[in-house]
Amino acid sequence: MAIVHDASARFDTTASVVVIGAGGAGATAALAARSAGADVLVLDRDAAPSGATACSSGMVPAAGTAEQTARGIADSPQRFADDIQTKANGSAYAPLVKALTEASATVLEWLTKQYGIRFELVEGVAPGHSLSRMHALADRGGATLLSSLYSALGTQGVRMESSADVTDLIVDDSQRVIGVRYKRGSKSESVACSTLILACNGFAGNRSLVAKYLPDVRALPFAGHDGSQGDAIAWGTDLDAQLADIDGFLAHGAVILAQRLPLPWSLMTEGAVQVNRDGERFVNEHEGYSESALFVLAQPGATAFMIYDERVHEIGLTMPNYATAVTSGVIKRESVLRDLADQLGINRDGLEGTIALVNALAFEDAADDFGREFRATQMLLGPYYGVPVTGALLGTEGGLATDATGRVLRKNGSPFPNLLAAGGAARGVSGDAAGGYLEGNGLLTAIVGGYIAGNTAAATQT
Numbered sequence: 001m002a003i004v005h006d007a008s009a010r011f012d013t014t015a016s017v018v019v020i021g022a023g024g025a026g027a028t029a030a031l032a033a034r035s036a037g038a039d040v041l042v043l044d045r046d047a048a049p050s051g052a053t054a055c056s057s058g059m060v061p062a063a064g065t066a067e068q069t070a071r072g073i074a075d076s077p078q079r080f081a082d083d084i085q086t087k088a089n090g091s092a093y094a095p096l097v098k099a100l101t102e103a104s105a106t107v108l109e110w111l112t113k114q115y116g117i118r119f120e121l122v123e124g125v126a127p128g129h130s131l132s133r134m135h136a137l138a139d140r141g142g143a144t145l146l147s148s149l150y151s152a153l154g155t156q157g158v159r160m161e162s163s164a165d166v167t168d169l170i171v172d173d174s175q176r177v178i179g180v181r182y183k184r185g186s187k188s189e190s191v192a193c194s195t196l197i198l199a200c201n202g203f204a205g206n207r208s209l210v211a212k213y214l215p216d217v218r219a220l221p222f223a224g225h226d227g228s229q230g231d232a233i234a235w236g237t238d239l240d241a242q243l244a245d246i247d248g249f250l251a252h253g254a255v256i257l258a259q260r261l262p263l264p265w266s267l268m269t270e271g272a273v274q275v276n277r278d279g280e281r282f283v284n285e286h287e288g289y290s291e292s293a294l295f296v297l298a299q300p301g302a303t304a305f306m307i308y309d310e311r312v313h314e315i316g317l318t319m320p321n322y323a324t325a326v327t328s329g330v331i332k333r334e335s336v337l338r339d340l341a342d343q344l345g346i347n348r349d350g351l352e353g354t355i356a357l358v359n360a361l362a363f364e365d366a367a368d369d370f371g372r373e374f375r376a377t378q379m380l381l382g383p384y385y386g387v388p389v390t391g392a393l394l395g396t397e398g399g400l401a402t403d404a405t406g407r408v409l410r411k412n413g414s415p416f417p418n419l420l421a422a423g424g425a426a427r428g429v430s431g432d433a434a435g436g437y438l439e440g441n442g443l444l445t446a447i448v449g450g451y452i453a454g455n456t457a458a459a460t461q462t
């Protein structure tokens with residue numbers, strides 16, 4: 001990874017907007033730039049690009065959508081922004097929060113109307129959101145969302161090159177990016193551009209950068225996409241760009257590590273609990289999946305067990321990650337709790353005592369000492385299900401500081417002439433500390449942030 005200062009460099013080809021990374025941010029940015037008339041080239045180092053986006057549940061939060069209105073849900077960008085800031089303790093960058101929340105409904109409507117990418121409102125209220133605002137495609141999968149974006153790129157004639165590992169940004173004396181160099185197998189190729197969008201995600205897959213910037217979570221295993229190597233941070237650091245919210249991260253407290261598979265957290269909101277090997281609960285599972293990861297890591301063997309019943313299992317089956325876990329055979333089912341405890345290696349008496357207490361709280365619609373509120377409709381009744389999980393790091397939430405239009409900022413706050421960033425490459429809206437991640441922040445900054453950056457790129461191309 002390097003910044004090469006060479007104003008007289010020659011290039012093999014040219015595109016007005018070059019996008020590095022073909023995940024959700026890159027694909028949406030490319031589509032927006034193309035829709036606004038730009039000639040766009042997307043480069044991704046993977047032979048079959050997928051990014052973290054394809055690993056996700058594909059749920060994009062948006063406020064004030066037609067889908068919400070149709071269900072009588074009165075949401076607004078301000079209410080969405082308030083939820084983001086409440087979770088981030090007020091430390092999310094307000095101009096970016098405003099821009100993303102205000103554009104969120106427009107972007108989903110644009111994808112639906114222009115490209116037939118149809119979002120549904122997901123049932124239920126995600127932790128930390130004050131009402132239902134998660135939107136997803138019918139199959140609730142990030143891979144489908146991404147392949148739909150690729151189809152749209154195809155119909156718009158956007159060029160996309162895979163197995164294209166971008167190594168160097170070529171800049172002139174005014175720090176204007178005039179092109180990029182990339183490796184395709186043993187060949188080195190190059191493209192000139194008038195605007196560059198960094199959409200190459202964060203640094204969660206780079207252990208030394210995690211140790212440097214996120215020492216508190218370096219013990220968490222990584223379960224994200226290997227392409228998150230911090231290339232945007234490396235180029236930005238060389239350019240002396242501003243980094244922001246670098247302490248923010250996205251982790252998950254219910255990951256089947258062998259498959260890098262996070263289980264849907266809605267199982268928790270539907271009534272599932274987490275216990276350790278002693279059968280004891282250790283956290284309010286409703287506080288959010290990201291912060292729960294470190295609690296799980298602190299349990300004996302860094303292992304927790306999700307325990308639930310047939311009703312929750314049936315809800316889980318509607319979600320791709322859960323269905324995958326069921327197919328792989330890791331989820332155990334028993335008619336009585338003691339047998340489930342034996343199968344999973346949990347202390348029997350501990351588990352029985354915990355579920356009895358949970359059901360007693362649910363019977364009274366009461367809260368426990370961790371602050372979780374239980375509901376009578378969610379009592380856990382046999383047959384029971386259980387699965388061992390661990391806490392893992394999925395992504396980073398800090399990155400290159402940008403303004404609200406996606407332009408990367410220098411340390412003095414002024415924007416670089418033609419360098420933009422979106423998605424995990426840029427600062428997110430989770431603020432600067434652990435626990436600031438509100439469900440959906442990742443795809444909000446990728447899909448909506450990508451749209452904003454793509455439009456900025458098209459408007460500023462020379």
Ligand SMILES: Cc1cc2nc3c(=O)[nH]c(=O)nc-3n(C[C@H](O)[C@H](O)[C@H](O)COP(=O)(O)OP(=O)(O)OC[C@H]3O[C@@H](n4cnc5c(N)ncnc54)[C@H](O)[C@@H]3O)c2cc1C
Pocket residue numbers: 020021022023024025026043044045046049050051052053054055056057058059164165166167199200201202223224225227228229231250260262394395422423424425439440441442443444446
């Ligand atoms: C398992 C998992 C589950 C998640 N679940 C959710 C969820 O439910 N909701 C949510 O909001 N968020 C979720 N997230 C986070 C969310 O997926 C990400 O924040 C978002 O997808 C990031 O999008 P992106 O486009 O920035 O990055 P990506 O989708 O990772 O795309 C970046 C692309 O850049 C490419 N690249 C990197 N460097 C280079 C280079 N030098 N040259 C060329 N190409 C390069 C990579 O190969 C990759 O394809 C999840 C993440 C994971 C890992």
